[in-house]
Amino acid sequence: MKRIETKLRMPACAPAIQRRRLFSELDTQKQLSLISVIGDGGYGKTTFVASYIHKQQHPAVWYNLTGSDRYSHVFISYLKAGIMEKAANKRLSSMASPEDAEEELEELLSLLAVQKERLYIVLDDYQLVNQSPEIQNIMKQLLDYSSPFVTFIIISRVRPHLSVSRLKTEGKYREFTTADIAFTFSEIKEFFHSLHQLKLEAHELDLIYKKTEGWVASCQLILGIIDKMTVEERTRFWTDFPHVQDIYDYLSSEVFEAQPEEIREFLCQTSLLPELDPEVIDQLLGREDATLVLERLQREQLFITSDSGGMLRYHRLFRQFLYQKYKERVSVHLLQEQQLKLSSIYEARYQFLYAFVYAVVGKDYPAAVRLMEMISHRYNPIESMVFLDGWLEEMTLEENFANNTLFLIRCVPRSIIKQLTSEFEKNISLLKEKNSKLWLCSLQHRLATISLMNGELEKAKQLFLDSLRGAQRFQDMSMTALNFNLLAEIERYFGRHEEAVQHVKNSLFISEKYGQKHTQLHALDTLATICLDNQQLGEAEVHIQQALTIARQHDCSSLFFIYTTMGRLFRLKGQIDRSIQWGERAAAVAEEYNIDFDMGWSYSELGISYMEKRQWQKAESCLAKAYSAFQLFAYYRCKVIKSQIELYRRKQDQLQEKKKLEEFVQVCKEHHFYWEASSLGSVENDTAKGEGKALLHIQALGAFQVSRKGEPVVIKRKASLRLLQFFITHRNKKIEKDILLDFLFPEGAVEAAQNQFHVAISTLRKALEPDLQSGARSRFIRRTDQHYIFHSAEIDLDIERFERLVIAGGEGDSPEKIQKLLAAEALYKGDYLEEYPYEPALESDKDRIRTLFLKVCRLLAFYYEQAGEYEKCFAYFDKLISKDPYQEEVYFAYIKALLKKDREIEANRIVRQLTIHMEEEMGVNIKERVNQLFAAFNRSLLFIRN
Incomplete structure (x- = not known):
């Protein structure tokens, strides 16, 4: 037998990180007889051991095992050769024959028994000889008779077939597993x-x-x-x-392909499971031996680990790889069948959370809704929702987070939505602190969806914009498309159809380019709805028919959206009977799913169709169902109330009309739905509550001022002043005391905060109402249980007047409305509470009021352009870009107006500003569009940076 020199060669140590925590553990256990380093392929077992020996400069024999070393004479020959060279500096001239194996072993044992200096013997790739009874016998003797100075290190992918119980009891055995040697x-x-x-x-x-x-x-x-x-x-x-081909190639060649076909099939089939429960596996695959197979996979260290509760699972990357392999082997239909089978298995085991997740992944949405109902009654709802929020992503290996978001939020019991919102906000803050941007956009999107359904449209818009930036940065096309689509919905609600169309077309382009069916159907539905708003019925029909085809094939849970839009289409076409038919189909789907939002959406539109048919009783019944379903969806309830007002107006039921009108006004005021309020013209009269009799005058736009009977009110205590500003921001709403405490004293001890709060509120009441004898009689600050309300009915508050004037001005299409917009502009002496820029709790209202002001300036600019009063038009465009220099469309409208009036030099000046802010700072390429605009007017472009 010819000796192969490389078998006794220690690997060269390439630059590697020093595994200090592992080295330290070895250094503190010097009397070990056997060290086993066991782990899956690619965990750096060899590098770890080699770098330790090199660093500590320990004498060592390194034996690189191969399949031929399973024969006793080969194993003994190489081991003896290595020990002779290291211990006695002698080179063996020949290798042992099979007949000499026993005698050679005796000599080897004698050598190791008298070893008086530290010696490490490393057996690398031991899994290649692990099944050999001859090697097992030799190793037993070597461990029994070797000197205490000899330490064997076995490097293997499987646990060695050696009895180590005696060594363990004597403290002479240490085992490093995959979990130990994985990188921290x-x-x-x-x-x-x-x-x-x-x-x-x-x-x-x-x-x-x-x-x-x-x-x-x-x-x-x-x-x-x-x-x-x-x-x-x-x-x-x-x-x-982790879809990285290099990683998948490694797993395929080093791990997967080395297994027999039956194991490969088992691995692929079980990749559906984030937890490897043998009972579930047997039921899923119709087997009875899952326990034995899992034990084998564990022994062979096949990328299996266990959690703190002892439940087995695959390594995440390995499971992802296996799932891709499984998809290559089976049809989409079979894959979905298996997912739904798992849902049934878990439901039968009363594991309803898991059952829900697999029902969603398998697209059995009615079953998912039924399971959610059980979950909401059975478990702590907030913990269940947080669990599901993480598990949907853990279990859906397609990573179709965006596809499941809307359905999941629709399913969430509305009773816990406030708690869930707080949980998301807390997690968003944590992610921002950690600068974990990758997961931040997903959480922002989910919170934005909740805010949208709650009617907090400004908040939802900002969160969708934040999420959009993150999704674009990380090239998450599904999330990007969905954010664009929901931004389009919000802009449509605000009546900003141009912005809505731009967003939804972005969504549709991305969806169709990247094959995102879920977002494609929603974008088509939104685009159709915008077309219907603009009476473009032919174009709307094309879009909604396409959406219907996609929904039927890919997402039945969204059919009620499509059917509802189809009903509206036929109503606008004057085909009321067909409109009602589609509306009833939408309501039937919503009833099947039994989700409040779906029923509210469907019945609200069906009620309008019955109203057009003059079937008053059915219309009233449908709108009442929609109103009830939307009880916890403020904005959508507001829309239903608006339809009810129209119904009672047509029925000439003045009493009911008046009641609903009052309710509509209250809802619009409470939630700041100024764009809705202007559509009925009702808020203007209702809210102008006699400003002459106001007891207080507060200016919050620009410099903050409070006065009473013409005299300034001085609020010396800082906490009291901040409290007033918080009250103004959340006026006429119930505010929990705990929220006020957190706002004023976030870091203080509870008892101290309570005392300081009472002083602050007492000081504020005394400043506003110096003659007040009892807090219970305050006109402005009232308490009910653990809630406070700041009443503004008897206060002349400039932001309230500003909002009323903006609402009354509407879109500014008449001289009367323009006068209201001009009055609103005159009130705007600066940003809301501009002297206090660092109050996060006030930020949302600051942005909302600022957005209203920008809207006023934009409407006035366009009005004066149409009226031919260009100097006024240009002045308002200047205000707009001065206030917000990142409004691309405003720049182009301004440049276009300047070019119309042959103001070429000024147009170039605006191009310069546009280039600095949009191209250089934001990275938006505007060159081509600018060139086209100047070319359209046959003008020279003097400024454009390269």
Whole structure:
């Protein structure tokens, strides 16, 4: 037998991170006889051991095992050769024959028994000889008779077939598993930052750690891909992660293909499961041996780990890889069948949370709604929702988060929506603190969807915009398209159809380019709805027919949206009977799902169709159902009330009309639905409550001023002043005392905060009403149980007058309305509470009021342009870009107006500002559009930066 020199050669130590925590543990246990380093492929077992021996400069024999070493004479020969060279500096001239194996073993044992200096014997790739009875016998004797100075290190993918119980009891055995040798977060950071000088952002390291679970080989593979990438290129890379071909190729060649076909099939089928419960597997696959197979996979270290409760699962990357393999092997139909079978299995086991998730993934939405109803009654609802929020992403390996968001939020019991909102807001704050931008946009989108349904449209818009920026950065096309679509919905509600069309077309383009069917159907439905708003019935019909086809094939849970829009289409076409037919189909789907939002949406439109048919009783019944279903959806309830007003007006039921009108006014005031209020012209008269009799005058736009009977009111205590500003922002609403405490004294002890609060509110009441004898009699600040309300009925508050004037001005299409807009502009002496820019709790109202002012300026600019009063028009355009220099469409409207009047030099000046703010700062390419605009007027473009 010829000796192969490389079998006794220690691996060279390439630059690697020092595994200090592992080295430290070895250094404190020097009397070990056997160390087993067991782990899946690619966890750096060999590198860990080799770097330790090199660093500590321990004498060692390194034996690289192959399949031929399972024969006793081969194993003994190489081991003896290595020990002779290391211990006695002698080279064996020949290798042993099979006949000499026993005698050679005796000599080997004698050598090791008298060893008086520390010696490590490393047996690498031990899994190749693990099944050999001969090697097992030899190892037993070596461990029994070797000197205490000899330590064997076995490096293997499987646990060695050796009895180690005696060694364990004597404290002479240590085992390192996959969990031990996996990279920690700090080691991943050291690997990229220190070893390879690649400064990744916190969210990138967080993503690598979460997805790779410290798998060392994956870090090396990732490094090879991103090492030369720019930050922008890396951002696009993370979008597809962990779908990385290099990682999948490694798992395929090193792990998957090495298994027999029956194991490969088992691995693929069970990739549907985030937890490997043998009973569930047997039921799913019709087997009886899942326990045995899982034990085998564990023994072979096949990327299986267990959680703190002992439940087995696949390594995340490995499961993702297996799932892709499974999709290659089976049809979409079979995959969905298996997911729904799992839902039934878990429901039968009373594991309703898991059953719900698989029903959603398998697209059995009626079953999902039924299960959600059970969950809401059975478990702590807030904990269930937070659990599901994470598990939908964990279990849906397609990563179709955006597809499930709307359905999940529609399913959420409205009774817990406030708690869930708080939970999301808290998590968003944590992610911002950690700078974890990758997951931030998903959470922002989910909170935005809740805010939209709650009627907090300004808040929803801002969150959708924040989420959109994150989704675009990380190239999440599904999320980007869905954000654009829901922004279009909000702009449509505001009556800003141009902005709505721009957003929805962006959504549709992305959806169709990347094959996102879910967002495509919703974008088509939204585009059809906007067309119906503008009486473009032919175009709307094309879009809604396409949406219907897609919904029937890909998302039956959205059919009620499509049927409802179809009903509206036929109503506008004058085909009322067909409109009612489609409306009834929408209501039937909503009833099947039994989701409040769906029923409210369907019945509200059906009620309008019955109203057009003059079937008053059916119309009233449908609108009453919609009103009831929308009880916790403020904005949509407001829309239903508006339809009820119209119904009673047509029926000439003045009493009911008046009641609903009063309710409509109250809802619009309470939730600041100024755009809705203007449509009935009702708020103007109702809210102008005799400003002459106001007891207080407060200016919150610009410099903050409070006066009473012409004399300034001085509020010396800072906490009292902040409290008043918070009250003004949330006027006429119940505010929990705890919210006020958190706002005023977020860091203080509870008892101290309570005392300071009482002083602050007492000081404020005394300042506003110096003759007040008792807080209970206050005109402005009243308490009910643990709530406070700030009443503004007897206060002349400039932001209230400003809002009323904006509402009354509407879209500014008549001289009377323009006068109201001009009056609103005159009131705007600066941003809302502009002297106090750092109050996050006031930020939403600051942005809302500022947006209203921009709307006023925009309406006035366009009005004066149409009226031919260009100097006034230009002045308002200047105000707009001075106030918000990032309004691309305003710039182009201004440039166009200047070119119309041959103001070429000024137009170039505005182009300069546009280029600085939109192109240089925001990265928006405007060159081509600017060139086209100047060319259309045959004008020279003097300024455009390269």
